[in-house]
Amino acid sequence: MPVFQIHHITKYEYDRPVKESINEIKIYPYPCNEQEVLVHEIVITDSPEVNTYYDYWGNKAGVFNNLAAHQSLVIESKLVVRTTASSQLKINFHSGFDQLKTEVNEDIYLVELSTVKQIEHQQAIQDIAAGLLQHPQQTVAAIAEKCCEYIFKNFKYIKGITTIETTVDEILGHRSGVCQDFAHLMLQILRTLQIPCRYVSGYICPNKNGMRGEGATHAWVEVYVPQFGWAGIDPTNNVWVTNQHVKLSVGRDFNDCTPVKGVFTGISKQHLTAFVSIGYEDGTVFEELNDVSTPRTPNEEKALYDTDYGTQGVQQQQ
Template sequence: MAIFRIHHVTRYEYDRPVKESVNEIRIFPFQCHDQEILQHELLITGQPEIHTFTDYFGNKVGNFNLLQPHKVLSIESKLLVRTTASSQLQINFHSGFAQLQQEMADSLLLLELARPDMITNQSAIDNILTVIRQPEKSVAAVTEHCSEYIFKNFKYLKGITNIETTVDEILQHRAGVCQDFAHLMLHILRSCGIPCRYISGYICPNKDGMRGEGATHAWVEAWIPGYGWAGIDPTNNIWVTNKHVKLSVGRHFNDCSPVKGTFKGPARQKLSVFVAVAYEDGKVFEETNDVHLHGVTEMSIEPFSGQQ
């Protein structure tokens, strides 16, 4: 078990007042047996009333309006969480695709999460499948090999992709960041019939030197027959244990975007995202990412904000 104190601030600044900002947030920690929420506080500009609901994938979602003119919108999350997952996972490496098909037969959700999207360069994905999927391999072994393949053959490189980057573009770049590797892994696994879902959250590696600490992190959960959902992080080529904190799940990033919304006003905006992770040993990791937006209406690397 480990306890983390996570401070996450998404801040929009406008060059002139805007109004009628309508927003949807998914920055509530996901309710599951692998983590215990000890404290969670949200501080939002203007202290609007937040209306919450649970979406299709089980995420807690908040909606709020900021109607009065404003030049700053700050969404601040202060989270104290204890991760309860074991550091020694007992993943089932014996169950194969026949058992997977049996479990999927009674679940529309699993069937949906096993369906790949259409891409142009499916032949490149098929070539990867010839490497990672062999008839004798279990579902867990194929999943693990997929993560290893991405880790070894795609370069971790910031600044060349954004949330609109497609799987075709990731294949072309042979590089990207955590959300790109998650999207690529989703498509590969779905192309061989394994249900999987996108996970948004934080990685808290402390002194382990893993990639992705700072801002939000993304990884994948695959359905392993005889076990259930198992998290795997292709950015670091590890199975997820107690160093990842989960915020939301979905088919793709669009289902998990921490912040998205609209506003009225011909303003240019500046976006910054600050994340700090405090550990039990007293160490604090913090990072601020300035997101460069071009024009009046932009889709950012992490949240989305546009003009109505």
């Protein structure tokens, strides 16, 4: 059961004072049996009171505000977490779609997560989905595994060509992207097959074993396997999720899992930097610093930001 020390600093700097900054954070580890929080401390500029709650998806979220004028906002998370899942996930590869239908019909939550969003190029998604169904009796887990492999082999991992607002239609055109893009694509394919699945935001901690996305916020998918439950699968690395992933939040898509978002009053250009350090039990430390600037909106007094940091956002700007 590995233990990871994760230090995550998100820093906003403004070229002129802003005020009335109201923010929501989802940087708390997701409550589940696969991980155990040993220490977690969050430090925020000016030490505002953080009101926490659990959202519809079971994520722990915090809300705080900085009303006074300020030119910087720093959110620092210091986490020590033990992942308790096995390094070899024992997934049920026997349950098929008949069993899935029975379980989905009894759970409105699963119905919602199996409802596909119609997009412009849905026919292309239908074609991909049809290619995965070569044998009518394939199990749900087998289909998820084939979908993961298809994305890994047919879409290139390239930073900088997509943003947090990139759509599935655009990903199909690029045939490339990063972890957030691959997660959204996989969700679209699986939901087209009426398989419940959800977006996951977190960290990947592989200690330099060649997996992509190390050292920054990462994204993957959880698929609902009948008579088993939720199983994580990572299309960026073509692996089932075991004890090298740390989960922060889940939802329908990225918008339900945004680590930091909020609004402020003022006309300012903001500069965002995100530092992530992951320490391993053998003493190895992986560090990464990313930065991104956002343009001033001179005709709007109310400036909004909805910014992910790490692999899903900042690295795309590099």
